[in-house]
Each structure stands twice: as C-alpha cells, then as structure tokens.
Amino acid sequence: MTQRDDTVAPGVAGQVAREETRELIAAGKVAGTPVYNRTGENLGTIEDLMLDKRMGRVAYAVMSFGGFLGFGERYHPLPWSVLTYDTSLGGYVVDIDRDRLEGAPAYAADAAPDWSSRDWGRQVDDYWGARSIWDPRAP
Amino acid sequence: MTQRDDTVAPGVAGQVAREETRELIAAGKVAGTPVYNRTGENLGTIEDLMLDKRMGRVAYAVMSFGGFLGFGERYHPLPWSVLTYDTSLGGYVVDIDRDRLEGAPAYAADAAPDWSSRDWGRQVDDYWGARSIWDPRAP
Numbered sequence: 001m002t003q004r005d006d007t008v009a010p011g012v013a014g015q016v017a018r019e020e021t022r023e024l025i026a027a028g029k030v031a032g033t034p035v036y037n038r039t040g041e042n043l044g045t046i047e048d049l050m051l052d053k054r055m056g057r058v059a060y061a062v063m064s065f066g067g068f069l070g071f072g073e074r075y076h077p078l079p080w081s082v083l084t085y086d087t088s089l090g091g092y093v094v095d096i097d098r099d100r101l102e103g104a105p106a107y108a109a110d111a112a113p114d115w116s117s118r119d120w121g122r123q124v125d126d127y128w129g130a131r132s133i134w135d136p137r138a139p
Numbered sequence: 140m141t142q143r144d145d146t147v148a149p150g151v152a153g154q155v156a157r158e159e160t161r162e163l164i165a166a167g168k169v170a171g172t173p174v175y176n177r178t179g180e181n182l183g184t185i186e187d188l189m190l191d192k193r194m195g196r197v198a199y200a201v202m203s204f205g206g207f208l209g210f211g212e213r214y215h216p217l218p219w220s221v222l223t224y225d226t227s228l229g230g231y232v233v234d235i236d237r238d239r240l241e242g243a244p245a246y247a248a249d250a251a252p253d254w255s256s257r258d259w260g261r262q263v264d265d266y267w268g269a270r271s272i273w274d275p276r277a278p
Contacts, residue, residue, distance in 0.1 A: 021255035024198055027166040027188040049166040051188075056197045056219040058190060059163055080195040116160035 034091035035063050035083070043094065043101055047075065050115065060124065061092075065106070076106045079130030104128070173230035174202050174222070182233065182240055186214065189254065199263065200231075204245070215245045216252075218269030243267070 019026040027049055035043045044065035052059040060077035083092040096104070105124045107113050113120045125132035158168040166188055174182045183204035191198040199216035222231040235243070244263045246252050252259045264271035 021253075023192060024189045024254050025192055026201075027190055027197075028170065030190070031167065049190075050163045051166055051169070051197060053162060053164055053224075058166075058195045058197070062165075085192075114160075115163050 030061065034089075035078075036086070036089055036091050036093050037097060037101075038093060038095055039097075040089070041098060043096075043098065044076065046092070049080075050077065059121070065101070073109055074106045075109070076101065076104055077124050079125055079128050081130050082128050169200065173228075174217075175225070175228055175230050175232050176236060176240075177232060177234055178236070179228070180237060182235075182237065183215065185231065188219075189216065198260070204240070212248055213245045214248070215240065215243055216263050218264055218267050220269050221267050 019029040030046055031048055033046045035046060037043055044063040047062045047064045049058050050060040050062060051057065058080040061080055061083060063076045063078055065074050065076055066072060078094060082094055084094075085091075086093045104127050105113075105120070115121070122132055124130075158165040169185055170187055172185045174185060176182055183202040186201045186203045188197050189199040189201060190196065197219040200219055200222060202215045202217055204213050204215055205211060217233060221233055223233075224230075225232045243266050244252075244259070254260070261271055263269075
C-alpha cells in the first residue's frame with residue numbers, strides 16, 4: 001500500500017493509540033474507509049480485512065458495494081497491494097472502472113466464499129493482477 | 140501465529156465472510172478476543188491491530204488490561220508473532236507471567252505512544268524477543 005506523506009492523529013484520551021503514522025495504521029481505522037477509482041467515483045467501503053495468520057499479513061480488504069440496509073449488498077475482496085490511500089479524498093483509490101469492478105470476484109452477504117480454498121484466493125489475485133499470497137514462499 | 144487446526148464459522152447471512160479458516164482470519168474477529176498466559180490466567184483483550192502499511196503486515200496486536208470503564212486501563216502492544224490461538228480456551232495464549240507483563244511496554248489511554256518512533260517499536264520487539272518489523276528487509 002502506498003504510504004501517506006503526513007503523520008496524523010495525535011493521541012487523545014480513549015484512543016487506543018495514535019491511529020495512523022507514516023508506517024502504521026490501526027485495523028479499526030481502515031474499516032469504514034471509502035474506496036474510489038481514479039476518476040473519483042465511490043466504489044464502496046472497506047468492511048473488514050482478511051489476515052493471513054501464518055505470515056501475519058493482510059491478505060484482502062473486503063469492500064462492500066451497493067445494496068440497502070444489507071439487502072443486495074455485494075462484497076469484493078481486494079488484494080491489499082492494489083489499494084492506495086489518497087489524503088485529499090480521505091479514502092483508498094483503486095485503479096479500476098465500475099464496469100470492470102462489476103466483473104470482479106464478489107459474493108453476497110448470505111453466500112460467503114470458501115476462504116480456505118486456494119482456488120478462490122488465486123481467482124481474486126489473478127483478477128486484480130496482484131502477487132498471490134498463496135504462492136509458495138519462505139517462512 | 141500458530142494456526143488453528145480446525146476450520147470454523149460457516150458463512151451466515153449478514154456475515155462479510157467466513158470469518159476464520161485455517162489460513163485466514165478477519166481482523167474484526169481478532170478484536171475482542173481474550174488473551175491468556177500458559178497457566179490460563181486472563182491477561183487482557185485484543186483491542187485493535189497496528190498494521191505495517193508498506194509491507195501489509197500485522198505489526199502489533201494492542202491488548203487492553205485492567206481498569207474500569209476505561210479509567211486506569213493500560214494498553215500493551217504485543218508482536219503478532221508471540222500470540223498463539225488456543226481453540227480450547229477460545230483465545231490467544233502468550234508465554235508470559237503477570238509480573239513480567241507488568242514490566243512490558245505499555246501506555247495509558249490518554250498517553251498514546253509515538254508509533255512513528257522506531258525506538259518505541261524496537262523497545263516492544265526487544266521486550267518480547269520478537270523479530271523486529273523495523274529491521275531493514277527486502278521490499
């Protein structure tokens with residue numbers, strides 16, 4: 001993920017930590033952040049992150065898109081590496097147009113994918129052209 | 140982090156995803172999880188995760204400890220690598236006794252540390268004997 005160039009959020013009472021610095025960001029601050037494409041269209045909102053337990057890496061950011069009160073909402077997993085934070089927009093930017101997003105791997109709230117399937121993960125990574133977390137690598 | 144040996148949580152309506160598999164876990168599922176030591180003493184609860192943006196890694200889990208209604212509560216950053224999930228306890232296990240925990244790097248809610256300081260991060264990693272995320276490494 002591309003870094004922000006500023007350092008944000010002084011510690012205030014009740015906050016767990018400075019929520020974001022040049023190098024670190026709290027997971028709780030990522031959730032709820034809007035996602036835009038390069039033309040500034042709002043594509044959705046980050047709902048949660050899927051972490052790779054063994055490597056301690058963020059595997060996917062799950063973005064919600066469309067729907068109303070949870071009905072009809074679709075979830076798109078985005079490889080972390082395709083998200084860039086834009087300070088002026090106050091959200092992440094992904095280089096994709098809406099048509100192409102509609103063809104991206106996604107699921108409905110009542111039809112969660114089998115995250116334990118490497119085929120599903122590879123399908124997501126391939127679509128987005130991201131280096132797959134499923135590739136063999138040193139521990 | 141040591142992996143669980145089972146696959147958990149079938150997808151149900153309203154859930155973003157299967158929240159946990161052998162390899163992946165949702166960040167939102169980690170928050171609120173209790174932390175124990177090897178004798179089964181409850182040490183605290185995971186509040187949030189600090190992510191290393193450039194590498195997309197979990198740098199620290201922030202554990203809250205003590206206090207009442209937020210007063211007197213202390214936050215301990217734990218390197219992700221020192222946490223092991225125990226299915227029978229339903230929480231993470233850290234190999235530390237309470238006395239030693241009390242000497243571990245921590246901060247109060249109204250005195251968040253300077254997370255942008257590598258000295259602070261190194262102090263945490265050193266105390267826990269974890270490989271520092273601050274060491275130089277290939278991109």
